[in-house]
Amino acid sequence: MKESTFDRLFVYFNHLFLFLLLVSVLYPLIYVTSASISDPVAVNAGRMWLFPKEVTWEGYQRVFRDAEIWIGYKNTILYTLLGTIVNLLLTIPCAYALARKDFAGRNAITLFIVFTMFFNGGLIPTFLLVKSLHMVDTVWALVLPQAAAVMNIIVSRTFFQMTVPRELEEAAEIDGCSNLRMFVKVVLPISGPIIAVMALFYGVMHWNQYFNAMIYLKDRDIFPLQLFLREILVSSEMSAAMQTGVSDLEAMEAQARIAEIVKYSVMIVSALPLLVVYPFLQRFFVKGVLIGSLKG
Incomplete structure (x- = not known):
């Protein structure tokens, strides 16, 4: 044509x-x-606009010279893996249950869940709740308060409504499958795209979070990577800003130079793991988002 x-x-x-x-x-x-x-x-x-000029590894040397960086990496990997597992264990079954038309009260429960997305107690009541549960300065303070995201539940629910036909569930019921066995043996094997998308969403959230760690954590041994990188960046900039006086002009320029190069190094150190993982999940990401965003 x-x-x-x-x-x-x-x-x-x-x-x-x-x-x-x-x-x-x-x-x-x-x-x-x-x-x-x-x-x-x-x-x-402005001499460097795309490719490196006068290559130096000083920024990375200063970042990785700090032993706490490796502690932060270990903790962040732990928080990301543990948090993502908890998120998936709550989000996927909840979304599938709400997608079942034979689930009594699913519309009311969905409305209640969506209500929490628009209205919440705020920072102070949340902190008091976490403190009363004795989770302050523990790993769980970064995992349980964000155990499930309403938007991700809605997207996963739509995916199940569009992907899992009722006839397949009826066939499983005729063969004697319980609801739990049907979910594990029938639904999960065909839900790879949405599981990969949710794992990516939650993984990025846990990897990048630092605000909750600033509020709930005091022990530096359980600090995530983002807090250590923030300290390095802030300390470098403050050192440059505190250098004053004509006699200290060279020292001020040196500190400003260090702060500038550390800034870019910190960006790469914090983002590199996600850049490496994303290409392996990209094909699931596109399919899962497209299907999960359709109105069912």
Whole structure:
């Protein structure tokens, strides 16, 4: 079938738009990576706009020289794995139950869950609750208060409504499957896309969180990586800002240079694990989001 002029223009502008979108996403990533191993003077002067200039590894050396960085990595990996497992154990079964049309009261329960997404107690009541449960300064303070996200439950519920046919459930019931066995043996094997999407959503949330750690944790042995990186970044910037006086001009410039290069190094150190994991989940991510976002 011969394409019309309008069709060709439409395809051309689509390709152009996607190319510009790719550049807008890829350029900052390349720039930050290059800046993390470039001389800050070259970066600030504008001589480095894409590829590294006057390569130096000083920023990474200063970041990894701190032994607490490795403690933070270990703790963050623990929080991410444990938190994601808890999230999936609560989100996926809850979403499947709410997707079952034969589940009495599912609309009322869904309304109650959605209500909590718009109205919550706030920071102080949440802190008092966590404190009364003796979870302050423990791993569970970063896991249980965020055990399930309402939006993820709704997306997963829609996925099950669109993907799991009622006829399949009826066939399993005829064969003598209980609800639990049906969920484990029939539903979960065909739910790989949404499980991967939820694991990615929750994993990114746990990996990047630092605010709850600032509130609930005091023991530095259980600090996540993000808190240590924040301390390194803030201390470097404060050291540069506190250098004053004409006689200390060279020291001030050196501290500012260190703060600048540490800033970019910290960005890469914190984001690299997620950048490595995402390509392996990307195909599930697209399918799960598309199916889970349709109205069922």
